[in-house]
Amino acid sequence: MIGSVPSRHQDIAEDLRHQITTGRIKPGERLPSEAGLADRYRVSTVTLRKALAVLQAEGLVEKIHGRGNFARHPSRKxxxxxxxxxxxxxxxxxxxxxxxxxxxxxxxxxxxxxxxxxxxxxxxxxxxxxxxxxxxxxxxxxxxxxxxxxxxxxxxxxxxxxxxxxxxxxxxxxxxxxxxxxxxxxxxxxxxxxxxxxxxxxxxxxxxxxxxxxxxxxxxxxxxxxxxxxxxxxxxxxxxxxxxxxx
Missing domain, CATH: 3.40.1410.10 (Chorismate lyase-like)
Structure with missing residues (x-):
């Protein structure tokens, strides 16, 4: 049985997830603009936003209206x-x-x-x-x-x-x-x-x-x-x- 192939937005989410969890993108750091990230990964902004939505749901990325997307600080209980x-x-x-x-x-x-x-x-x-x-x-x-x-x-x-x-x-x-x-x-x-x-x-x-x-x-x-x-x-x-x- 052949496993399902990850979609492009999942690949992008995995790459950004790795950068955040390994510290390449530091907590609180602003991510590049959505248009800039879309150009970097050679995808549409719609696909890029799907990737960011995955990370936002996981609590790794926080979108602040009017300011952009930021890597979240580790949650303190x-x-x-x-x-x-x-x-x-x-x-x-x-x-x-x-x-x-x-x-x-x-x-x-x-x-x-x-x-x-x-x-x-x-x-x-x-x-x-x-x-x-x-x-x-x-x-x-x-x-x-x-x-x-x-x-x-x-x-x-x-x-x-x-x-x-x-x-x-x-x-x-x-x-x-x-x-x-x-x-x-x-x-x-x-x-x-x-x-x-x-x-x-x-x-x-x-x-x-x-x-x-x-x-x-x-x-x-x-x-x-x-x-x-x-x-x-x-x-x-x-x-x-x-x-x-x-x-």
Missing amino acids: ITYVGGWGTLDPWTAAETALSVTVRTNTVPAQGHLTTLLAVPTGSPLAEFVCISHEGESPHGLARIYIPRDLAPAGVLDDDSSWRETATRFAVLSSPPAAVRETVSARPPSPDEASALRIGSAVSVLAITRIATDTTGRVVEVALLVFPGDGVDAVFTTHQVTDERQKQG
Whole structure:
């Protein structure tokens, strides 16, 4: 049986992959223009872009709009600590992350009305957070809080981006319970663009719902991380029955 012959774009992807993995093209280095690479390999730009798409899906090449294609820095993992939502970069290679936040007030619509158990149109405080190391994004979070529960002053300058030290932690007052649902799935186009990953790279999606002692939902967070760039750690505390102690 004769094996299939690699297509031209696969040959080009393999050559560029070898150059990146052996260090001939260094992490962060800008690749030649697509037209220049097409001329070098004597192919059309369509074929060349197919080759780059393969490397983008593998996480070896990052395309930055308006700037070009760059060899990606090796991915450094971060750790998401379940329960309170702490994003703890120091547990993995002491990665120095910063988190940028944009705030806004939005009406509750669609699945948010179900998650927050509020009527359609209810005002919500929205926090769109992106964690990054330099120019490399590590995680995306959309956090929603009923407008009347938003911390004082945080929405005074809606739609502005600013630095914060929240690291995706629970923003509202300490909740009585936190429920988190974790799944692996393909990224949406908006998520792939924000995280600068290919559509073939799976993401770790966490839906975090915090409630108070009355059962009211005080915060919903929709967190998304590249699947190969994060570890999620959850700790279970054993509850001892006081009656057994006294028995």
